[in-house]
Amino acid sequence: MKQAFNLSLEELQQRDTRYIETLFALSNGHLGVRRPALFSQLAGESNPGTFVNGFYETGPITYGEWAYGYAENHQTMIKLPNSHQLTLEIVGETSQQSDWLINQTVYELQMDQGLLAEAYDVTTQSGKQFTVEVTSFVSLVEPDVSVLNLTITPLNFSGDIRISSDFEHKVTASENNAIDPRVAKAKSQLAQVELADNWLKLTANSGQRIFMSQVLSSGAREPEVGTKNIALTVSAKAEQAVSLQHFTLISAPEEQQISRLAAIRAELDYQRLYEGQLTHYQAFWQASDIVISGNSVLQKGIRFNLFHLYQNAGRDGLTNFAAKGLTGEGYEGHYFWDTEMYMLPFFTYTQPQIAKSLLAYRCSILPQAKARAKKMAQKGALFAWRTINGEEASAYYPAGTAQLHINADIAYGFQLYEKVTGDSQFIQEKGAEVIFATARFWLSYGDWSTSSEPCFQINGVTGPDEYTALVNNNYYTNKMAQNNLYYAVELGLRYGIAEEEVANWQAAADHMKLPYDKEKELIKQDDTFFEKAPWPFAETPKENYPLLLHYHPMVIYKHQVSKQADGLLAEMLFPQDYTKEQIIRDYQFYEKVTTHDSSLSRSVFSILASRTGQTEKGYHYFMDTALMDLTDLQGNSQDGIHAANMGGSWLSLIYGFAGLSFGKQQIDFANHLPKEISELAFSLRLQGTLVKVELKAGGIQLGLLEPNERLQVVQQTADQASIIIKPSDE
Amino acid sequence: MKQAFNLSLEELQQRDTRYIETLFALSNGHLGVRRPALFSQLAGESNPGTFVNGFYETGPITYGEWAYGYAENHQTMIKLPNSHQLTLEIVGETSQQSDWLINQTVYELQMDQGLLAEAYDVTTQSGKQFTVEVTSFVSLVEPDVSVLNLTITPLNFSGDIRISSDFEHKVTASENNAIDPRVAKAKSQLAQVELADNWLKLTANSGQRIFMSQVLSSGAREPEVGTKNIALTVSAKAEQAVSLQHFTLISAPEEQQISRLAAIRAELDYQRLYEGQLTHYQAFWQASDIVISGNSVLQKGIRFNLFHLYQNAGRDGLTNFAAKGLTGEGYEGHYFWDTEMYMLPFFTYTQPQIAKSLLAYRCSILPQAKARAKKMAQKGALFAWRTINGEEASAYYPAGTAQLHINADIAYGFQLYEKVTGDSQFIQEKGAEVIFATARFWLSYGDWSTSSEPCFQINGVTGPDEYTALVNNNYYTNKMAQNNLYYAVELGLRYGIAEEEVANWQAAADHMKLPYDKEKELIKQDDTFFEKAPWPFAETPKENYPLLLHYHPMVIYKHQVSKQADGLLAEMLFPQDYTKEQIIRDYQFYEKVTTHDSSLSRSVFSILASRTGQTEKGYHYFMDTALMDLTDLQGNSQDGIHAANMGGSWLSLIYGFAGLSFGKQQIDFANHLPKEISELAFSLRLQGTLVKVELKAGGIQLGLLEPNERLQVVQQTADQASIIIKPSDE
Structure with missing residues (x-):
């Protein structure tokens, strides 16, 4: 069982250092550390770093040609140096670490416990032999702390060993890559670095400051603390293990009280943090694990996805989930719609507390969204397409600000959260204002x-499909805006918004234009999608994908071609609103024109295929991306994980194979298990209650793991079951 | 009479130095000099400079977010220092020029002769009095030479006077103005400045080099030539005038033969250049003047426009007409569609040799246009929206590259040239390839x-109206592309293009989609223009115009609002294809949604109003812009003249008031003279022959000034007359 939770180097095809750094990156949603093995044996350049969620540098965006209302400043998550970099010296030994003969015997991500384990056999030039075991983690008990435990066992000598940390106070970032718009653009940098009161104060030009401190302890000697580094000498005896711990404390940017951090530093206890880590991960897997029988690689791959989803989510209500988590610099550490539409369902259904934190972040940036709407000469609020601090940071509005659907995506996230958790208090206190502002x-x-x-129309927008821009009445956008408005009506009536305004929302929603071709009997991606020429797929060589790197945007936009699911995503989210025949027709048409150049596409195709009886297709689309980072499918995992795709794999399993569909007061499940998966089991937390779902060929079973009178399980057929949610008495 | 050709400072309301520098700038299409008066008395900062048409610096365009096929490098016309800057010293006088009491008695642009005249009364601190008369011009006889003649007359002393020129070898440009996209963006700079063989070699980072030399001569003494400047001392006697001349020689960038320039330098003769200048301008006005009776300010304003059109046009077949001519840095010295659609008709009808040179420039950049089409994954050629060297320099493709209509605009320019001049040889030798490549x-x-x-459709384009972008089937674009294709068919049949290709052009042209709303009986600006919400004009405060400086592009694009004439421009160009009723309906609709935020708009509205009997409206639209630079209507004449608007004023008069319309083999005129203009007289050169056109209330008269058997004047009615062009015998 444990084996299925451990990911070791031997299991991976790709061995590039930067790729492994991404996969083995550790995080707790606040701090993230990506680094090579302590004594790295891998080829390729390393790109290590420590990330603090929400800690960014900023500066003016330079445009070839400026226009009014353009995003003014970039925001780039700052890459601090690797905080898990230790150097060993054998006192009296003239040879240095770089001269030693090193054999790595263990290199393993222990996902069940949230640990990274390493072990080495080392021989110095003078023949001294010793083993080193390393356990590192970023603490879920103390979010400001990351930990590294070193156990050294001399085999043929006794003597002093000196361990030092060289956290360099300067900050570097990867070179700007002008060719691929998907990687980091600006160079991250710190405006100021000061050392005071044993704390390093790092100030970004965004005005944010974080405090940082390192501690080395072994219980034996006191460490030497220098201005720039820290070191500790331990006495080791032959064949006796000696251990020491390295702690890094890094505050959140908004945490200005050094006293709180100092108290944590004073109480640092490895065992407490270690055991707490295990407890947290045990609870996590209990609530969120998915058990898949029939394919052990897939089983591990799914756990890898769930692990990274869990560890990379912001948890403080002031940060969110970056497109690459805290595992790399890709997309500059920005938050996108990916959070609400691809990652949030996993949290909402299995870790609602984290879902709430992620949504609370959106509440925290509502003032910026209101200011943005004003800048766009509109009422209400317009959330930034990509951002850290809430301000728009997209430097290309046709595939940025124009994706207005982010407003409705966020509203959908709140709505699903309320439906699944029943936590109306959060909606009343915080969420409703977001729903009203987006409706406005x-x-x-x-x-x-x-x-x-x-009819109510929404012109001049870009939908999820970034291969079609600035169109009128994008189907997905309008459908989602309609849902946003209906939710606003519901909340407006509940919380006493003026009747006239609610009536206006209702009218716009009721008459929302949803483009449909009556002749073809197809939903139209937008008003003019069917009038465009089909993309010349036959004449497009394989190496010209993704199209965005090989064709001018104009050329892509004028064709009938989609980067990803667009209208189909609406059908996936609102299955009650479409007949199976309609979905199949749309599926068959849009599948032909979709390149899946976005990692957000295949999971949607998988789900719809599963739900419409195309089980084989559902499985293949799922498998194409379930292991995206483990197999480096897109060749860019070195820049960080594809977090939304990981969320998409959860959706494929739960919404697709298990057919989850949330109606008004009822959650339906249907068994769409492909033949390659013999059993699928997982849990969901509904209205606070853990529900077990088990599928195998010919059967689906639901069971409440805790009593809840408001939930009623109904077995409709062998392959269909539902949970009816009775209205709360309140 | 002379008075009506002279523009003196006293006649102008605005006195800002930079504004006057634009108005009084001198040029010959190769060299342009803008400068303050020699002893300037005006307030405000000066922004003098010398421009060489086609001499530019370049460098990568920085994008907030890059995409494939984006324009790679900016091109910015280099502003060299003022080459007409002389300093006077009275030998033995301790006070300096800046200390003297100076009274400017003459400051006049002598448009009839292509001269700038200045005169001063000067009193030094020690009481020496003298007068200075200055005549300067940029030579039409020797395009590489600009000239300044100084006549000094001591009134109460005799002595030596030293004149020196301090052409600084460093180059400056105005500060980048990030707010307004219409002004220069990059800082112009020189990569290298060397002095060798008495020639200054100025190398731009574009790889271009120009040679430059200054000469001071008075016939009396030899000048002192330093490495950085040149000086000359002349002996002056009381009450006797002494003259000296300053010449600046600047080669064209493609001119690498210094021997040719050296020969010109050796033969410099002020009198020859001065008299040649007068002869050239006499010929110009004879062929191109427009005489307007009833409004002397308008008469002068029109001449001012014609003067700047004439002097700023590139004449070497390798350069074109920058949006601001060579009078300022606005729009970076780029060439746009303005040339073909707004300025070229004036040259085609009155100065065909210049028209030919301007078109030859397009032939010279055909290779770049072919490369651009390839980059856009297309066949044929796509001309750059804005350029100097032929490569696309527009950093915002939705209002740049997407304006594909430039291809058809250029084709139209060749077609009109051939129709008016009968010069089929130029078309056969050079033009046809442009027409074929654009048709492809x-x-x-x-x-x-x-x-x-x-139906043949053209999707994903931007028409002339830059307040609507990336639409399908822009009416103007499709109409112009259709015309381009028909011309290609005509030339293809004439010059033996394969039948199949010609048939394809014919079919596409025959079935070109020209959006029309049958219910409203209106041409549609594009497929979806009528589906957009009207711009909220009532709620838009005056200071929010031009809209582009106060609203995000998305917000503008989603509304039914036009920056300028779009579909109406097609109706203006092809009057035979539309009924008067259709034009009136379209006019009434589009007038309501047009802001005229572009200086290219009002002339089109004027012409259509004149032609449809709305004479008053035609006059007012005309008057709104006829004096645009003289009255600084847009407040930005300091950055350079609005050359296209000047061309538009010619069009308003000739196409509008005189109703010129060129059919297949016939040119029709109709008298639409507004009551404010009692008489209008002008000449056109048709098929090589000068034709006189005279209009007054109740009558129009045509007359051939030279015999031409192929031209037949037909007086249809008192107010309508035609010239029938009989087919050539060849």
Whole structure:
């Protein structure tokens, strides 16, 4: 069993250092550390670093040609130096670490416990032999602390061993890559570095400051603490293990009280943090694990995805989930719609506390979203397409600000959270204002058509498909805006918004334009999608994908071609609103024009295939991306994990194979298990209660693991079951 | 009469130095000099400079977010220092020029002769009095030479006077203005400045080099030539005038033969250049003048426009007409579609040799246009939206590269040139290849609609109206592409292009989609223009115009609002294709949604108003812009003249008031003279022959000034007359 939770180097095909650094990166949602093995044996350049969620540098975006309302400043997550870098010296030995003969015997990500384990056999030039075992983790008990435990056992000598840390106070970032818009653009940098009161104060030009401190302890000697580094000498005896611990404390940017950190530093206890880590991970897997029978590689791959989802989510209500988590610099550490639409469902259904924190972040940036709407000459709030601090940081608005659907995506995230958890208090206290502000934006940006039939239209937008930009009435956007408005109506009635405004929301939602081709009987991605020429797929060589790196945007936009699921995503999210026949027709059409150049696409195709009886197809789309980072499918995992894709793999399993669909007061499940998976079992937390779901060929079973009178399990058929949620008495 | 050709400072309301520098700038299409008066008395900062048409610096464009196929490098016309800057010293006088009491008695642009005249009364601190008269011009006889003649007359002393020139070898440019996208963006700079063989060699980082030399002569003494400047001392006697001349020689960038320049330098003769200048301008006005009776300010304003059009046009077949001519740094010295659509008709009809040179420039950059089409994954050629060297320099493709209509605009320019001049040889030798290459682009970028009716559509483009971007089937673009294709068919048949290709051009042109709303009976600016919400004009405060400086592009694009004439421009260009009723309907609709935020708009509205009997409106639109630079209507004339608007004023008069319309083999005129203009007289050169056109209330008269058997004047009615062009015998 443990084996299925451990990921060791031997299991991986790719051995590039930077790729392994991404996979083995450790995080707790606040701190992230990516680094090579302590004594790295791998080829390729290393790109280590320590990331603090929400700690960023900023500066003006340079445009070839400026226009009013453009995003003004970039925001780039700062890459601090590797805080898990220790150097060993054998006192009296003239040869240095770099001269030694080193054999790494263990290199393993222990996902069940949230640890990274390393072990080495070392021989110095003078023949001294010793073993080193390393256990490192980023603490879930103390979010400000990351930990490294070193156990050294001399085999043929006794003597002093000196361990030092050289956390360099300067900061570097990877070179700007002008060719691929998907990687980090700006160079991260610190405005100021000071050492005071044994704390390093790192100030970013964003005005943010973090405090940092390192501790080395072995219980034996006191460490030497220098201004720039820290070192400790331990006495080791032959064949006796000696251990020491290295702690790094890094505050959150908004944490200005050094006293709190100092208290934590004074109480640092390895065993407490270690055991706490295990406890947290045990609880995590109990609530969130997915057991898959029939394919051990897939089983591990899914756990790898769940592990990274769990460890990389911001948990403080002031930070979110970056597109690459805290595992790399890709996308500059920005938060996108990925959070709500691809990652949040996993948390909402299995770790609602984290879901709430992620949503609380959106509440925290509502003032910025309101300011942005104003800048766009609109009412309400418009959330930034990509951001850290809440301000728009997208430097290309046709595939940035124009993706207004992020407003409705966020609203959907709150709505699903309330439906699944029943936590209406959070909605009342914080969420409702987001829903009202986004609804107001739709009423302002959209307009009533002047044509004969009254319809509410939203022109000049870009949908999820970034291969089609600045169109009128993107299907997904309008469907999601409609849902946003209906939720606003519900909350408006509940919380006493003026009748007239609620009526306006209701009218716009009721008459929302949802483009449909009556002749073809297909939903239209937007008003003019069907009028465009098909992309010349036959004449496009394989190496010209992704298209965005080989064709001018204009050329892509004028064709009928989609980067990813767009209208189909709406059908995936609102299955009750579409007949199976409609979904199949749309699926068959849009599958032909979709390149899946976005990692967010295949999971949607997998789910819809599963739900419409195309089980084989559902499985293949799922398998194409379930192991995306483990197999380096896109060749860019070195820049960080594809977090949304990881969330997508959860969706494929739960929404697809297990057919989850959340109606008004009922959650339906249907068994769409492909033949390659003999059993699938997982848990969900519904209305606070853990529900077990088990599928195997010919059967689906639901069971409440805790009593809850409001939940009623109904077995509809062998392959269909539901949970009915009775209205709360309150 | 002379008075009506002279523009003196007293006539102008605005006195800002930089504004006057623009108005009084001198040019010959190769060299341009803008400078303050020699002893300037005006307030405000000066921004003098010398421009060489086509001499530019370049460097990578920085994008907030890069995408494939984006324009790679900016091109910025280099502003060399003021080459007409002389300093006077009275030998033995301790006070300096800056200490003297100076009274400017003459400051006048003598447009009839292409001269700038200045005169001063000067009193030094020690009481010496003298007068200075200055005549300067940029030579039309020797395009590499600009000239300054100084006549000094001591009134109460005799002595030596030293004149020196301090042309600084460093180069400056105005500060980048990040707010307004319409002004220069990059800082111009020189990569290298060397002095060798008495020639200054100025090398730009574009790889271009120009040679430069200054000469001071008075016939009396030899000048002192230093490495950095040149000086001359002349002996002056009381009440006797002494003259000296300053010449600046600057080669064209492609001119590498210093021997030719040296020969010109050796033969410099002020009198020859001065008299040549007068002869050239006499010929110019004879062919191109427009006489307007009833409004002397308008008369002068029109001459001012014609003067700047004439003097700023590139004449060497390798350069074109920058948006600001050579009078300022606005738009970085780039060439746009303005040339073909707003300025070229004036040259084609009155100075065909210059028209030919401007078109020859397009032939010279055809290789770059072919490369650009390839980069855009298309066949044929795509001309750059804005450029100096032929490569695309637009850093915002939705209002740049997407304006594909430039291809058809250029084709239209060649077509009109051939129709008016009959110069088919130029078309055969050079023009036809441009027409074929642009036709091939349309066949490649456009496509046959898959809907029931066969129609050729051009999706994903931006028309002239930059307040609407990336739309399908922009009316103007499609109409112009259709014309381009028909011309290609004509030339293809004439010059033996393969039948199949010609047939494809014909088919695409015959079935070109020209969006039309049958219910409203209006041409549609594009497929979806009528589906957009009207711009909220009532709620838009005056200071929010131009909209582009106060609203995000997305917000502008999603509304039914036009920056300038778009579909109406097509109706203006092809009057035969539209009924008067259709034009009036379209006019009434589009006038309501047009802001005229572009200086290219009002002339089109003026012409269509004149032609449809809205004479008053035609006059007012005309008057709004006829004096645009003289009245600093847009407040930015300091950055350079609005050359296209000047061309537009010619169009308003000739196409509008005189109703010129060129059919297949016939040119029709109609008297649409507004009551404010009692008489209008001008000449056109048709098929090589000068034709006189005279209009007054109730009558129009045509007359051939030279015999031409192929031209037949037909007086249709008192207010309508035509010239029928009989087919050539060849």
